[in-house]
Each structure stands twice: as structure tokens, then as C-alpha cells.
Amino acid sequence: MKYLTYILRNARRNPVRSLLTIASMTICLWLMMILLSFFAISDEANSSTRIYNRIASLNANGFAGMIPISRVKEIAQLDGIVAASPFCWIGGKYQDEIMPFAQFAVDADTVFTVLDELTLPPDQLKAFQENKDGCVIGRKLANEKALKVNDVLPLKGDAYPVDLSLTIRGIYDGPDHTDLRMCLVRWDYFDEVLKRVVFRGSSTTPASARISGNAGMIFIKCRTGDDMAPLCKKIDGNYRNSDFPMRTQTEEAFGKMFEEMLGDMKGMIRIIGLAVVFSLLCVAGNSMAMAMRERTSEVALLKAIGFNRRLVLFMVLTEAVLVAGFGGVIGSLGSKALCDLVDLSRYTAGFLPFYYVPWDIALQGLAVSLLIGLASGLYPAARAANLSVVDGLRRVI
Secondary structure: OOOHHHHHHHHOOOHHHHHHHHHHHHHHHHHHHHHHHHHHHHHHHHHHHHHHOEEEEEEOOOOOOOOEOHHHHHHHOOOOEEEEEEOEEOOOEOOOOOOOOOEEEEOOOOHHHHOOOOEOOHHHHHHHHHOOOEEEEEHHHHHHHOOOOOOEEEEEOOOOOOOEEEEEEEEEEOOOOOOOOOEEEEHHHHHHHHHHOOOOOOOOOOHHHHOOOEOOEEEEEEOOHHHHHHHHHHHHHHOOOOOOOEEEEEHHHHHHHHHHHOOOHHHHHHHHHHHHHHHHHHHHHHHHHHHHHHOHHHHHHHHHOOOOHHHHHHHHHHHHHHHHHHHHHHHHHHHHHHHHHOOHHHHOOOOOOOOOOOHHHHHHHHHHHHHHHHHHHHHHHHHHHHOOHHHHHHOOO
């Protein structure tokens, strides 16, 4: 520790170069922490749904396919099912926002039985069930948009050719790992509005006649976890030979399906991460090489007054690790602190109900920065340790 002051002074000798090295380490690690945390949180959000014993049914051809609304009641009557509700994506825009929040048309009588982790005061639930143009929104959405009960919530048609003028009848709450930014609309009201829209093309047939009556997908609450697999097979078997075959899976598998849509994104991020580490290694290595070249005579003088090779090697490596590690602390631990203060999940349009940098990801980033510092200082430290006093004092900088 008695050499720490000298090592810190050397690290600050060229402040511009040191700051640029720290800044490059900070920015790159910050971005990597965000990307790596995205998949870690996605896996956690999917696995956290296991305890709710839910399955999801959609058309076997994907989201573009239709599921007749009549199947919701048919499925709800199967043995082992507590409740079922349609979940039809509305995809409207609130004001001029580019990043909308999730909106679903649901069955007001059963949706909070299916999503039993969400809580809504009884009087607000009754108002939602009794008012066709009513909707309920999550607590986080209400706080971010400064909305309250009985406020008007206009949605401009985007995915569907309809504009909705909704009235907020309730604000639901729930655990932190649930989506508290959804807007739930009554399915019967949404379907009724769809049927009023007239197709403005070559045909006089309402365009909504081809899209109304669609449940979108069906969320199903099972009695126990053991009932989930048999019910998935039974539901798919019942409609296998119909015009609208179905694909049923657990809620966890349904969530992972969205990750599959991204392709091998995890593999791409790993490759990008290796490229980033190599780039940072080059930046830090170049910085240390320049620093040692400028201090050749000084290193020779230290060895002349009694500093041995191990001590010189130790001081140079420690300097490299300190500079890189400082950038790692800001980049990895700083990104965690920022995500703990600022909820980035609001910018995922409901894809992730919560967002933070896990401790294991942050510590991995810090460890990578320390390894980069150690690796970048090896060659300059070895040259400094092996430098002869005569050659070092002869060198003119």
C-alpha cells in the first residue's frame, strides 16, 4: 500500500488519456449491461409465471390467425379450468406517443380471475363490468400519464381501423414483477366498435366483418399445475380439424416464443460482447504502452535506486487495473444504480414488466473490466520490468 500514492499519481499524469480510456470502458460496459440484462430479465419474467398455472391459446398459424370468440366459453367449460378470457391486442396510440403501452380487449367478468395476482377494488371492478366504454389501467401507467379514475382515455386506431374513447373505471395494482402498464378494455365494446366501421374499398362489405368476433388469443387459468399439460393437448385436439386450429402452451412457453422471434439474438450479443472486449483491450493496451514509453527514463531511474523487477511489474499492472477498473465500476455498477432509479421497462411497450441490472451481470461486467486492465498492462509491464538501467537512461524521449 505504500506505493499506492505513486501509482495513483502516475494514473493521473496524463488526465486526458486516462479519462478517455475510462470513458470508453464506461460507455461500452454500460451498453453491454443493458443488453445482457434484457435477456436475463426476460427469462426471469417468463419463469415467474409458473406459479399462476396459466396457459395461452392462439391460432396455430400465429397471431395473424383468428380465434372465434365462441371458443372462450367452450374452453372455460372444460374440467380443470377455473376461468378463461380473450386477450385481443388493440394496438392503439395514446396522443402522439411513439412507444405505446399494451392494450387488450378482455372479458371484464373473468379477466381478474385469470390474472389473479392483479388486484382491483370491488367498486372499480363493478364499474368496469357495468360500463361498456370503461377500461382499467395499471398503477405505473396511471402514475406516468397522470391519469385517475373517471378520466377519459382516447386511443387512436393503429392496428385496427377504429378510434376508442374510453373512460377509466379502475386502476389495478399487483406485484412488482407483473405488468402494471396495461390498459384492459371490454371485449364486447371493442368488437361492437369494429362492426360499425365501413370498408372504404371496392367492396361494400364492412372490413370489420372479417376481423370482428376474434378473441385474439385466450388466457386460461387452470386449477392446478398438473392440469396444464393435459389441457393443452385436449384443447388443441378438439380444434385440430377445424377451420381455426389452435396452439396451446404454458404462459412461460408463450413468453419465450417472443424471444424466438428475435432469432439467435443471444448469440449475436455474445459475439458483439467479444468484439467489445477486444476493442477495449486494444484501447487500454495502447494507453498503457504510451504511458510506459513516456516514462522509460523514470522506470530506469527507479531500477537504478533499488526497485526490483517484481516491484516494477506490480506497479505497472496495478496502474492498468486501476484505470480499467474505475471505468468498470462506473459502467457496470453505475448502470445498475441507474436502472434501479429509472424504470426502463416503460420503454419496452409491455414486453418486459420490470427492468433492472441483476447483481450477477453487474459483477461480471466489473470482472471483465479488471481482466481487461490486467491483460492490457501485461506487455508494457513486462517491458518495463525487463528494461535495463543503461538502455533506459540512454533513451531520449
